[in-house]
Amino acid sequence: MPPRRTTTKGFARTATLLTGKIRKASESRGFAQSRLLTNWAEVAGEEAAAISRPVEVSYGRGGMGATLTLLTTGANAPVLEMQKEQLRAKVNAIYGYNAIARIRVTQTAATGFSEGRVAFEGAPKKAIAAPDPALKAKATQTAAPIADESLRDALARLGENVLNKNNR
Numbered sequence: 001m002p003p004r005r006t007t008t009k010g011f012a013r014t015a016t017l018l019t020g021k022i023r024k025a026s027e028s029r030g031f032a033q034s035r036l037l038t039n040w041a042e043v044a045g046e047e048a049a050a051i052s053r054p055v056e057v058s059y060g061r062g063g064m065g066a067t068l069t070l071l072t073t074g075a076n077a078p079v080l081e082m083q084k085e086q087l088r089a090k091v092n093a094i095y096g097y098n099a100i101a102r103i104r105v106t107q108t109a110a111t112g113f114s115e116g117r118v119a120f121e122g123a124p125k126k127a128i129a130a131p132d133p134a135l136k137a138k139a140t141q142t143a144a145p146i147a148d149e150s151l152r153d154a155l156a157r158l159g160e161n162v163l164n165k166n167n168r
Helices: 012-030 041-044 046-051 077-082 084-095 110-115 133-142 150-168
Strands: 052-059 066-073 098-110
Touching: 041 046, 041 052, 041 084, 046 052, 046 077, 052 098, 066 077, 066 084, 066 110, 077 084, 077 098, 133 150
Parallel strands: 066 098
Antiparallel strands: 052 066
């Protein structure tokens, strides 16, 4: 067999170029898993992520258990204090072991919290319009002659998606 040739013609994905730099920057702040920074909304939940940001993971002298520092505004600090154990469990699930022993909540002014924040969130999800029932009926009617039921259903769904996309 001839050796496999790359089809990228010298180009590389941006993610592969930035992975090392992101890892280096996050490890300098104590984050062994950069997913904790980049996917904070998925880790902590939408409500907790809206009022907090992970700032640092610091390790004690003994090296047993780290402290995760969260940044929040003064008004939201009591809310986070009550959620510390649930957040710790969620964060440790990302690491795969009990890496975080404590969570420390740091407060800042509301203006400093919103201005200095790095946007790791993805684009907001667009609302999907309701499918047209006439298009669904047309797709079902077109796939009706197919004998295999699962194939017929799959083709009907595909046809409905294609027709809905073309109508937008």
